[in-house]
Amino acid sequence: MKRTKLNLIFMIGLAGCDSQKSAPSEKAIPAAISQSSTAERWYGMDQVKRGGELYQETCASCHKPDASGTPNWQELDPQGNYPPPPLNGTAHTWHHPLSVLRRTVNIGGIPLGGTMPGFADKLNKQQIDDILAWVQSHWTDEIYTIWHERNLQAGKSLQLLNKG
Ligand code: HEC
Numbered sequence: 704m705k706r707t708k709l710n711l712i713f714m715i716g717l718a719g720c721d722s723q724k725s726a727p728s729e730k731a732i733p734a735a736i737s738q739s740s741t742a743e744r745w746y747g748m749d750q751v752k753r754g755g756e757l758y759q760e761t762c763a764s765c766h767k768p769d770a771s772g773t774p775n776w777q778e779l780d781p782q783g784n785y786p787p788p789p790l791n792g793t794a795h796t797w798h799h800p801l802s803v804l805r806r807t808v809n810i811g812g813i814p815l816g817g818t819m820p821g822f823a824d825k826l827n828k829q830q831i832d833d834i835l836a837w838v839q840s841h842w843t844d845e846i847y848t849i850w851h852e853r854n855l856q857a858g859k860s861l862q863l864l865n866k867g
Contacts, residue, residue: 754837
């Protein structure tokens with residue numbers, strides 16, 4: 704049910720988007736949803752500013768300075784690896800709760816068969832959060848609001864797991 708609704712959102716998003724020649728196929732650009740209220744951002748603008756500088760130094764070489772990543776991020780490259788995806792809200796990143804985003808930056812993708820290096824020895828927690836704040840500042844309110852809801856749900860599931 705949830706999936707169907709999300710797919711619909713994706714389709715609406717695509718139809719409403721004219722400047723995305725390099726847009727990844729279907730499912731990639733969520734947009735309008737019937738959400739009446741917009742979730743408040745968890746970060747402040749000072750974090751976004753700090754995070755932007757760190758991002759340019761640490762992440763931009765792969766994910767592009769504007770976080771637009773690789774247009775065909777869903778296709779394996781000739782070596783059989785996935786290219787760096789966009790982080791700007793047009794790809795998959797908003798599917799992940801904050802805990803998972805932090806972990807991705809900490810340990811990278813290599814343990815999961817990917818190629819992204821981990822940054823645990825280069826960035827501290829605050830720096831990682833600042834970078835994620837900058838990344839999320841590229842997300843529309845709609846995307847952010849869906850993410851926020853999922854993030855809360857993920858937190859609740861975790862609590863239940865810990866209780867059980
Ligand atoms: C050497 C290239 C490289 C660098 C540098 C890099 N990444 Fe990545 N990143 C990737 C690749 C490739 C993937 C896809 C998964 C994989 O192969 O590990 C990825 C995946 C991700 C994902 C998961 C996206 C999703 O939609 O699931 C996030 C989040 C991310 N990177 C954030 C960052 C941040 C933040 C930085 C800087 C601190 C960074 N990356 C630096 C290559 C890189």
